[in-house]
Amino acid sequence: DSGVTQTPKHLITATGQRVTLRCSPRSGDLSVYWYQQSLDQGLQFLIQYYNGEERAKGNILERFSAQQFPDLHSELNLSSLELGDSALYFCASSATGVSSYEQYFGPGTRLTVT
Amino acid sequence: AQKVTQAQTEISVVEKEDVTLDCVYETRDTTYYLFWYKQPPSGELVFLIRRNSFDEQNEISGRYSWNFQKSTSSFNFTITASQVVDSAVYFCALSEAGSNTGKLIFGQGTTLQVKP
Numbered sequence: 569d570s571g572v573t574q575t576p577k578h579l580i581t582a583t584g585q586r587v588t589l590r591c592s593p594r595s596g597d598l599s600v601y602w603y604q605q606s607l608d609q610g611l612q613f614l615i616q617y618y619n620g621e622e623r624a625k626g627n628i629l630e631r632f633s634a635q636q637f638p639d640l641h642s643e644l645n646l647s648s649l650e651l652g653d654s655a656l657y658f659c660a661s662s663a664t665g666v667s668s669y670e671q672y673f674g675p676g677t678r679l680t681v682t
Numbered sequence: 683a684q685k686v687t688q689a690q691t692e693i694s695v696v697e698k699e700d701v702t703l704d705c706v707y708e709t710r711d712t713t714y715y716l717f718w719y720k721q722p723p724s725g726e727l728v729f730l731i732r733r734n735s736f737d738e739q740n741e742i743s744g745r746y747s748w749n750f751q752k753s754t755s756s757f758n759f760t761i762t763a764s765q766v767v768d769s770a771v772y773f774c775a776l777s778e779a780g781s782n783t784g785k786l787i788f789g790q791g792t793t794l795q796v797k798p
Contacts, residue, residue, distance in 0.1 A: 673726060
């Protein structure tokens, strides 16, 4: 158990809908990362937050947004969902926001868009 | 541009064989970090190791060992006396200090199947 929690574990929804994925980092970790894992794109970095502020953006679509709250949990919002958004979404956390620290990953949320 | 290549898509071995998973990376940064993660069939990503670009010492942890060679931009992972429980997808990843973020750039992964 990495100490990172993600809810829900599975999500099935229809095209055009909006969903929210939730992540709680390990105790004491200030940085949260979101990654998408799909068969065609592999594991891709989406966005990083550090202590409530956005630190870095990767290949994140404009239909997607995220935030980190004062208690350090994070939410990833996906809207106007398309079939191609079906993927495994991971949240990870690390002690700081820089590359010298390893990231610990949550169990992931499997999103299926039908 | 930063990139991680794991040329071996799938490897199949018989239990107790040794197996090496290759990882080649590209970066312009002089300070960077390399990682290996394991993704078992259950789906979670498990951290295995982190190395920084200034430490080329090989590392051994039980049956696992890692060979970091800056001259060839490689960070290979060897499992000695493989076991069925080693069956998983293994990812190599890179993080550049110059980006001032912790974002990880992953390779495509190598699926290892260990048969009894």
